[in-house]
Amino acid sequence: MDDAWRERFRMRALQAVTKRAPYGNDIDLSEFIQTGRIATTIPEDVKRKSLEVGVDVGEVKSGTYFQLDHSVLLSRLASRIKGLELMPADLALGKYEWLRGYYWKALSVEQDKYTAMAELRQTKGYFIRSAANERIERPVQACLFIDTEGVLQAPHNIIIAEEGSELNIITGCTVGNRTKRAAHLGISEFYVKKNATVIFTMIHSWGEETYIRPRTAAIVEEGGTFISNYILIKPVRDIQSYPTAYLTGRKAKAKFNTIIYASKDSIIDLGNRIILMEEETSGESIFKVVATGTAKVYNRGQMIGQSKNTKGHLECRGLMLCPTASITAIPELIAEHSDTELSHEAAIGKLQEEQLNYLMSRGIQPDQAIGILVKGFLDPGLPGLPESLQADIRSRLSLLDRSGGGKKEPC
Amino acid sequence: MLLEVEDLHVSVERKELLKGVDLKVDRGEVFAVMGHNASGKTTLALTLAGFPQYTVTRGKITFDGKDITNKTIDERARAGMALAFQSPPAIRGIRLGDIISLAGGVNPWTPRPGDDMDLPKKMLERVNLEHSLYTNRELNVGFSGGERKRSELAQIFAMRPRLMILDEPDSGVDIDSLKVVGNSLREYISSYDCTVIIITHHRHILQYLKPTRVHIMSNGRIMITGGYDELMPKIEAMGYEQLIKEAVANG
Numbered sequence: 001m002d003d004a005w006r007e008r009f010r011m012r013a014l015q016a017v018t019k020r021a022p023y024g025n026d027i028d029l030s031e032f033i034q035t036g037r038i039a040t041t042i043p044e045d046v047k048r049k050s051l052e053v054g055v056d057v058g059e060v061k062s063g064t065y066f067q068l069d070h071s072v073l074l075s076r077l078a079s080r081i082k083g084l085e086l087m088p089a090d091l092a093l094g095k096y097e098w099l100r101g102y103y104w105k106a107l108s109v110e111q112d113k114y115t116a117m118a119e120l121r122q123t124k125g126y127f128i129r130s131a132a133n134e135r136i137e138r139p140v141q142a143c144l145f146i147d148t149e150g151v152l153q154a155p156h157n158i159i160i161a162e163e164g165s166e167l168n169i170i171t172g173c174t175v176g177n178r179t180k181r182a183a184h185l186g187i188s189e190f191y192v193k194k195n196a197t198v199i200f201t202m203i204h205s206w207g208e209e210t211y212i213r214p215r216t217a218a219i220v221e222e223g224g225t226f227i228s229n230y231i232l233i234k235p236v237r238d239i240q241s242y243p244t245a246y247l248t249g250r251k252a253k254a255k256f257n258t259i260i261y262a263s264k265d266s267i268i269d270l271g272n273r274i275i276l277m278e279e280e281t282s283g284e285s286i287f288k289v290v291a292t293g294t295a296k297v298y299n300r301g302q303m304i305g306q307s308k309n310t311k312g313h314l315e316c317r318g319l320m321l322c323p324t325a326s327i328t329a330i331p332e333l334i335a336e337h338s339d340t341e342l343s344h345e346a347a348i349g350k351l352q353e354e355q356l357n358y359l360m361s362r363g364i365q366p367d368q369a370i371g372i373l374v375k376g377f378l379d380p381g382l383p384g385l386p387e388s389l390q391a392d393i394r395s396r397l398s399l400l401d402r403s404g405g406g407k408k409e410p411c
Numbered sequence: 412m413l414l415e416v417e418d419l420h421v422s423v424e425r426k427e428l429l430k431g432v433d434l435k436v437d438r439g440e441v442f443a444v445m446g447h448n449a450s451g452k453t454t455l456a457l458t459l460a461g462f463p464q465y466t467v468t469r470g471k472i473t474f475d476g477k478d479i480t481n482k483t484i485d486e487r488a489r490a491g492m493a494l495a496f497q498s499p500p501a502i503r504g505i506r507l508g509d510i511i512s513l514a515g516g517v518n519p520w521t522p523r524p525g526d527d528m529d530l531p532k533k534m535l536e537r538v539n540l541e542h543s544l545y546t547n548r549e550l551n552v553g554f555s556g557g558e559r560k561r562s563e564l565a566q567i568f569a570m571r572p573r574l575m576i577l578d579e580p581d582s583g584v585d586i587d588s589l590k591v592v593g594n595s596l597r598e599y600i601s602s603y604d605c606t607v608i609i610i611t612h613h614r615h616i617l618q619y620l621k622p623t624r625v626h627i628m629s630n631g632r633i634m635i636t637g638g639y640d641e642l643m644p645k646i647e648a649m650g651y652e653q654l655i656k657e658a659v660a661n662g
Contacts, residue, residue: 069511107502219532256422352500354500355500357462357463357484357501358496358499358502359510359513360483360484360485360488361460361484361485361488361493361494361496361516361571362488362493362510362513362566362567363485363488363489363513363514363516363570364485364513364514365485366483369485372505372513373505373511375504375505376502376503376505377503377504378503378504379503379504379505
């Protein structure tokens with residue numbers, strides 16, 4: 001593929017390789033390697049592990065994308081699906097010259113060293129596009145799987161929902177059982193056109209020595225809706241991410257739902273920013289976190305009202321299971337117009353004894369009762385999600401409950 | 412003897428709320444505990460159920476021949492003691508149907524072969540709650556007074572208890588719900604030969620249950636014990652205070 005056009009991005013990236021991000025620990029990326037596992041079909045152990053993050057390659061979805069380290073092992077639409085495109089992003093950029101206009105448009109390549117490195121050491125990523133007025137009911141599933149010790153995975157995803165279309169995506173990101181130390185820099189750029197809807201659900205299940213720096217932005221046009229659901233339930237070494245939704249057209253909407261079970265010594269620094277740029281735009285961010293072990297969680301949120309009749313709400317609900325964990329909520333409301341209505345609400349506390357006693361009075365043992373309350377606290381009840389997807393997420397949570405992820409850890 | 416309470420003294424935050432309660436309940440008996448507000452009725456119920464904030468400072472509770480004074484809430488529940496709460500908490504994210512299953516010993520997320528997956532349906536039907544509407548409802552969230560009481564009964568029926576402690580199952584319910592609560596309790600008790608301690612302020616619910624004995628509590632003690640037909644008309648005519656005064660005067 002002739003990708004001379006990318007040269008200018010590489011040049012800009014080179015300028016930013018040492019630029020520290022404003023939040024999170026600084027990670028030395030030079031120690032992570034480029035060589036990944038080579039495979040032509042999805043190995044059985046990988047298939048099993050990907051189930052943990054909601055990706056079932058045996059299940060009928062609208063389409064499936066599967067990337068193992070740097071190799072795309074599957075990029076296929078279900079039969080009889082119309083109005084949907086799914087392919088590796090590099091192929092799409094070769095196929096459609098116009099797509100180059102979307103590359104590093106929502107995000108800036110020189111945002112920080114992680115966006116820069118993602119460009120310089122880019123490894124695939126997916127392109128998903130729903131055609132105008134097409135309603136893609138069943139979700140498209142994508143898996144970004146790391147399976148090599150010490151590897152740096154840096155996919156660049158581009159998602160476009162054309163005017164009036166609806167797109168539902170579940171992306172699962174995880175590491176193989178043999179991999180301990182790895183890094184993931186996932187770039188995701190969303191373009192939600194006029195009156196289109198994108199529901200994007202991302203489930204992360206990383207290893208205890210993985211470093212994660214996703215960079216995400218969405219541009220939402222008039223009447224468009226962008227819903228992002230993010231779920232993280234397994235321990236991780238260090239994750240930092242701060243996606244931004246730009247509501248550039250009238251009546252555009254964005255909603256972020258974040259569900260975190262922070263355990264062991266994970267460092268989790270997550271936030272999201274919604275910029276209400278046009279009239280009657282609205283945004284909402286709901287962050288639910290359970291913290292145990294010695295996990296440190298930061299929840300940042302920024303709601304910026306820039307136009308008339310805009311409305312934004314930030315919410316953080318934290319449940320502390322262990323005195324050695326910590327949760328820090330840092331909500332920011334920025335009004336840049338007199339006709340904007342912004343609010344935030346944050347509450348952090350421990351399990352309510354009354355609720356625990358109540359469940360125990362039904363004969364439920366204390367450990368199980370705590371697990372049930374934690375699951376209930378995190379239970380998404382995600383508004384705007386189709387029931388099938390909801391059930392899918394719920395089953396992930398109960399899977400974790402069974403494997404001990406939802407249970408109280410010894411402090 | 413199913414339950415024996417001897418000289419029970421209970422404190423909460425160093426304040427003594429029960430000041431020596433003695434109680435003997437035989438299998439199959441229906442006991443009513445009555446009395447004005449703050450007389451110790453709910454304290455007695457929650458102490459029997461094992462709530463840790465109610466500290467037993469003296470005395471002993473024996474259930475089915477075993478000393479359970481130091482047993483936890485869940486241990487007592489699994490031993491066959493079930494409490495229907497006066498004001499149960501509402502808990503988001505937890506489905507009523509799942510708790511009914513768990514109360515019946517069925518894990519709804521990891522069922523084993525032979526588990527009765529229809530338990531929520533059967534129990535909800537017993538209390539006239541349409542299972543398709545209530546199984547997936549969040550636990551007590553947005554429930555009316557009557558719905559809460561019925562949800563309590565559906566949960567404790569699933570436990571197949573040998574002793575039911577009902578803390579005001581009739582408070583805050585409308586006349587239709589009262590009928591359902593009364594009838595379903597009567598049916599359950601007669602079908603399973605269950606022993607009952609019922610705390611109430613009103614005669615209406617007792618008409619369904621026909622208590623074998625009525626106790627009147629005051630100031631952390633049981634002051635009067637008698638048969639339902641003998642005591643009830645007196646309570647209605649004189650009120651608790653007058654009745655207790657008279658009893659004290661008569662020694």
